[in-house]
Amino acid sequence: xxxxxxxxxxxxxxxxIITAIAVLLGFFLYKxxxxxxxxxxxxxxxxxxxxxxxxxxxxxxxxxxxxxxxTKQIRxxxxxxxxxxxxxxxxxxxxxxxxxxxxxxxxxxxxSDRLRASYQRIALEKQWDEILLENMGEGMIxxxxxxxxxxxxxxxVTMLNLKGKEVVGQLVYKAFALHDANGKKPLSxxxxxEMRVLHNAKPQSNVFEFWIEGQKPLMLxxxxxxxxxxGKTAGAIVILxxxxxxxxxxxxxxxxxxxxxxxxxxxxxxxxxxTEMLLAGDAGKLKKEQQEFAQNxxxxxxxMIELVxxxxxxxxxxxxxxxxxxxxxxxxxxxxxxxxxxKAKTEEKQQSLIISVHKELPKINLDARLIGQVFLNxxxxxxxxxxxxxxxxxxxxxxxxxxVAQVSDNGYGIPKQEQGKxxxxxxxxxxxxxxxxxxTGLGLYLIKSIVESSGGKIWFESAEGKGTxxxxxxxxxxxxxxxxxxxxxxxx
Amino acid sequence: MAKATxxxxxxxxxxxxxxxxxxxxxxxxxxxxxxxxxEAALKYVDNLDTAPDAIWLDYxxxxxxxxxxMQAIKTNPKWAEIPVIVxxxxxxxxxxxxxxxxxxxxxxxxAQYRLDEIITILxxxxxxxxxxxxE
Numbered sequence: 001x002x003x004x005x006x007x008x009x010x011x012x013x014x015x016x017i018i019t020a021i022a023v024l025l026g027f028f029l030y031k032x033x034x035x036x037x038x039x040x041x042x043x044x045x046x047x048x049x050x051x052x053x054x055x056x057x058x059x060x061x062x063x064x065x066x067x068x069x070x071t072k073q074i075r076x077x078x079x080x081x082x083x084x085x086x087x088x089x090x091x092x093x094x095x096x097x098x099x100x101x102x103x104x105x106x107x108x109x110x111x112s113d114r115l116r117a118s119y120q121r122i123a124l125e126k127q128w129d130e131i132l133l134e135n136m137g138e139g140m141i142x143x144x145x146x147x148x149x150x151x152x153x154x155x156x157v158t159m160l161n162l163k164g165k166e167v168v169g170q171l172v173y174k175a176f177a178l179h180d181a182n183g184k185k186p187l188s189x190x191x192x193x194e195m196r197v198l199h200n201a202k203p204q205s206n207v208f209e210f211w212i213e214g215q216k217p218l219m220l221x222x223x224x225x226x227x228x229x230x231g232k233t234a235g236a237i238v239i240l241x242x243x244x245x246x247x248x249x250x251x252x253x254x255x256x257x258x259x260x261x262x263x264x265x266x267x268x269x270x271x272x273x274x275t276e277m278l279l280a281g282d283a284g285k286l287k288k289e290q291q292e293f294a295q296n297x298x299x300x301x302x303x304m305i306e307l308v309x310x311x312x313x314x315x316x317x318x319x320x321x322x323x324x325x326x327x328x329x330x331x332x333x334x335x336x337x338x339x340x341x342x343k344a345k346t347e348e349k350q351q352s353l354i355i356s357v358h359k360e361l362p363k364i365n366l367d368a369r370l371i372g373q374v375f376l377n378x379x380x381x382x383x384x385x386x387x388x389x390x391x392x393x394x395x396x397x398x399x400x401x402x403x404v405a406q407v408s409d410n411g412y413g414i415p416k417q418e419q420g421k422x423x424x425x426x427x428x429x430x431x432x433x434x435x436x437x438x439x440t441g442l443g444l445y446l447i448k449s450i451v452e453s454s455g456g457k458i459w460f461e462s463a464e465g466k467g468t469x470x471x472x473x474x475x476x477x478x479x480x481x482x483x484x485x486x487x488x489x490x491x492x
Numbered sequence: 493m494a495k496a497t498x499x500x501x502x503x504x505x506x507x508x509x510x511x512x513x514x515x516x517x518x519x520x521x522x523x524x525x526x527x528x529x530x531e532a533a534l535k536y537v538d539n540l541d542t543a544p545d546a547i548w549l550d551y552x553x554x555x556x557x558x559x560x561x562m563q564a565i566k567t568n569p570k571w572a573e574i575p576v577i578v579x580x581x582x583x584x585x586x587x588x589x590x591x592x593x594x595x596x597x598x599x600x601x602x603a604q605y606r607l608d609e610i611i612t613i614l615x616x617x618x619x620x621x622x623x624x625x626x627e
Contacts, residue, residue, distance in 0.1 A: 261582070262552070262581050265582075265601075265602060265603040266509065266581060266602075269581065270508040270509055270512060272603065272606070273512040273516070274508075274512055276607055276608070277515065309603075486585065487584075489583065
C-alpha cells in the first residue's frame with residue numbers, strides 16, 4: 001500500500017472498533033439475557049439484542065468493503081495520473097461509474113486532452129516560427145543587449161557570405177563589416193545601426209554597403225528595432241534587405257524618365273517656337289481664323305510642356321531623390337516674389353490680391369524652390385478658379401511651433417462630393433474643367449508631397465460657388481536637409 | 493564703341509530647333525552663326541577673326557556635351573569672355589552648377605521659354621558684357 005492510504009486506514013480501524021464493540025455487546029447481552037433475572041421477557045430481549053449485534057456487524061462489514069473498493073479505485077486513478085505527470089498524455093483513464101471517482105477520472109482525461117492540444121499547438125507555432133524565419137525574404141539577426149548574435153536566419157547567412165551559423169555568439173560588428181555611402185573604412189562599432197539601437201532604443205533604418213571581394217558591393221537596407229522588456233533594452237532584431245536590384249531598377253527608371261522627357265521636350269519646343277513665329281507674323285500676316293488655329297496649337301503644346309514637367313517632377317519626388325536644400329528664408333520676400341510673378345495674371349482678371357505676412361516671423365530654414373512651388377501652385381489655382389474681379393488673399397502667420405500659410409479665394413469652390421479627390425494625381429473637379437480647360441491635375445499632388453516631406457500638413461475648406469481656402473503648415477524648425485540627386489524643374 | 497550688328501552663334505544639333513532659332517534671330521536683325529554640332533562650332537572658334545557677341549549653346553550635342561565645349565572656348569583668349577547662355581531641355585543641379593561655374597551666364601530650359609524671351613535675355617547679356625568692356 002502506498003504512503004497516502006492513511007485516510008482509509010483510519011476508516012477501516014473505525015470499522016474494526018465497531019466490530020469489537022459488537023462482539024463485546026454480544027458477550028454482555030449473552031450474560032444479561034441468560035441470567036436468572038430476565039427469564040420472563042427473555043425472548044423479546046433476545047430478539048432485540050441479537051438484532052443490534054447483527055446490525056452493527058453488517059455496518060462494519062459493508063463499511064470496510066466500501067472503503068476498500070474506493071481505495072482501489074483511487075489507487076488506480078493515482079497510478080494513471082502518475083503516467084500523465086510523467087508525460088504520457090496519450091493514455092486515457094478507463095473508469096466507469098458516475099460517482100465522484102468516475103468524475104475525477106473524467107476530469108483527468110479532459111485535462112490531459114487539453115494539455116496535449118496545447119503542446120501540439122506550441123509545437124506547431126514553433127515550427128511556423130522556424131519556417132517563417134528561414135523562408136522570409138529578408139535576413140534576420142537577433143541580438144542580445146551586448147550586441148552578440150543570438151539567432152540568425154539562413155538568408156542573413158547567405159547575404160553576408162558567412163560560414164553557416166557559426167557567427168552565433170559573436171559580436172555583430174565583428175561578424176561582418178558594413179560601409180556607408182562614402183566610407184572607405186568600415187563603420188566603427190559605435191556607428192553601426194545595430195549598436196545604435198541597443199544604445200538608444202530608437203529604431204534605425206538606413207541603407208549600407210556590404211563589400212564582397214571580387215563583386216560589386218551590395219546595397220543592404222538595415223532595419224534595427226529594439227527589444228524592450230520591463231522598460232530596459234534587452235536586445236535587438238535586425239532585418240536586412242538586399243536592395244541592390246531595387247536601387248538599380250530605380251536608377252534605370254529615372255534615367256528613362258529623364259531621357260523620355262528630354263526626347264518629348266524637343267519636338268514640343270519645335271512646335272512652341274514655330275507656332276510662336278507664326279502668331280508673330282514672321283511668316284506673313286495671318287488671317288483671323290489662321291491666327292485662332294495657330295493659337296490653339298500653341299496653347300495645347302503649352303499644356304503638354306507643363307504636363308511633361310509635372311510628370312518629371314512627380315517621378316523625382318516619388319523616387320525620393322529630390323534635394324532639399326533649406327536656407328534661412330524670409331517668407332515675406334518669398335511670397336512677394338511669387339505674387340509679383342503672377343501680377344500679370346491677376347491684373348488681366350482684375351482680381352485683388354491681399355498679402356499679409358506676420359511682422360515678426362523669423363527666417364525659417366526652407367528650400368525656397370520647393371516652398372515657392374507650393375505658393376505658386378496655390379495662387380495659380382486661386383487665380384484660375386476665381387472669376388473676374390474676384391478676391392484672393394494670402395496670410396502667413398505663426399501658430400505654436402508651426403508656420404501656417406493660408407491662400408483664400410472667393411471663386412468657384414470645389415464641389416463637396418469631389419473634395420476627397422483633389423489631391424489625387426490627374427484629378428480635376430468637373431466645375432474646374434468647365435471653367436478652365438488648361439490644367440494637369442498634378443499641381444495639388446505635387447505640393448502635398450512637398451509639404452508632407454517637409455514635415456508639414458496641407459488641408460482646405462471649400463464651398464461650391466462661394467470659394468476655397470487652402471492652408472499648409474511647416475514646422476518652425478524648418479525643413480530637414482536631404483542630399484538627393486535632382487531638383488524640381490521650375491514650373492513657370 | 494558699339495558694333496553695327498549683333499552676332500550670335502547658335503549651337504544646336506536638332507535641325508528644326510536650330511532653324512527656328514536662326515530664323516527668329518535673323519528676323520530680329522541679329523546675324524547668326526548656325527552650328528549643327530560641337531565640331532562645327534569649334535571650327536568657328538579656331539578660324540573666325542571676330543568672335544560673336546554671344547553664344548546660344550545646347551547642352552546635349554551629338555558629338556560632345558556642353559561641358560566639353562565650354563572647356564574648349566575657355567582656353568581660347570578671344571572666346572573666353574563671350575557670354576554664353578545654355579538653352580537645354582534637361583537641367584540637373586549638377587549640370588547647371590558645373591556650367592555656371594565654367595562661366596555660363598544663364599542656364600534655361602528650352603521648352604519653357606519663347607524665342608522672343610530668349611532673345612530678350614541674349615540682348616540683356618550682350619549689353620551687360622559690352623558695358624563691362626567699355627568700363
